[in-house]
Amino acid sequence: MHFKEIIDTIKERRKMMQVNQEMLAEISGVSLRSLKQFESGKGNPTLQTLQRLSEALGLEVCLRIKKLDDQ
Amino acid sequence: MHFKEIIDTIKERRKMMQVNQEMLAEISGVSLRSLKQFESGKGNPTLQTLQRLSEALGLEVCLRIKKLDDQ
DNA sequence: ACTAAAAGTGCATTAAAGTGCACTATAGTT
DNA sequence: AACTATAGTGCACTTTAATGCACTTTTAGT
Numbered sequence: 001m002h003f004k005e006i007i008d009t010i011k012e013r014r015k016m017m018q019v020n021q022e023m024l025a026e027i028s029g030v031s032l033r034s035l036k037q038f039e040s041g042k043g044n045p046t047l048q049t050l051q052r053l054s055e056a057l058g059l060e061v062c063l064r065i066k067k068l069d070d071q
Numbered sequence: 072m073h074f075k076e077i078i079d080t081i082k083e084r085r086k087m088m089q090v091n092q093e094m095l096a097e098i099s100g101v102s103l104r105s106l107k108q109f110e111s112g113k114g115n116p117t118l119q120t121l122q123r124l125s126e127a128l129g130l131e132v133c134l135r136i137k138k139l140d141d142q
Numbered sequence: 143a144c145t146a147a148a149a150g151t152g153c154a155t156t157a158a159a160g161t162g163c164a165c166t167a168t169a170g171t172t
Numbered sequence: 173a174a175c176t177a178t179a180g181t182g183c184a185c186t187t188t189a190a191t192g193c194a195c196t197t198t199t200a201g202t
Contacts, residue, residue, distance in 0.1 A: 092178075107180060108181090110180090111179080111180055113180095
């Protein structure tokens, strides 16, 4: 998954669970400012930050073998 | 995947492909110092760094729905 | 159009990631 | 034991993620 896909996955999952940024910030332990920055596509979160957000949404970060090198 | 699992996955994959840290640093564009720090368990890489290393090893970062909350 | 909730931005500060260089430690080989 | 390749560490520096506060913009509901 590229950067944008990861962002979008988090955003969609958050909305699917009817949680706003403020609530996600609280339950994940990530600051609201950082979450906003991340979701608005500006930023390069640390693995820890990404994991905190993911966990709070019932997701987990993982590594998968890429099928094709192109595209 | 927890932090250690991610580290171990990268390390194992690198060794499986018979690539040493120096080579991985070169092909991924991540500095050797950062890679060493990461593989030795000290560090909290940015998503970009993790993606660079993963891509270079034919892996990709992804988000997956967690099956169970406990364990 | 008005309002309220939610999302996004600018600025400043602090903490930490990323880096290079030189060094040490740890395999693995002969 | 000596040698070599590979991995890990200490120090210093630069960049940038993470943060709080106040503000603006956008979205949704009436």
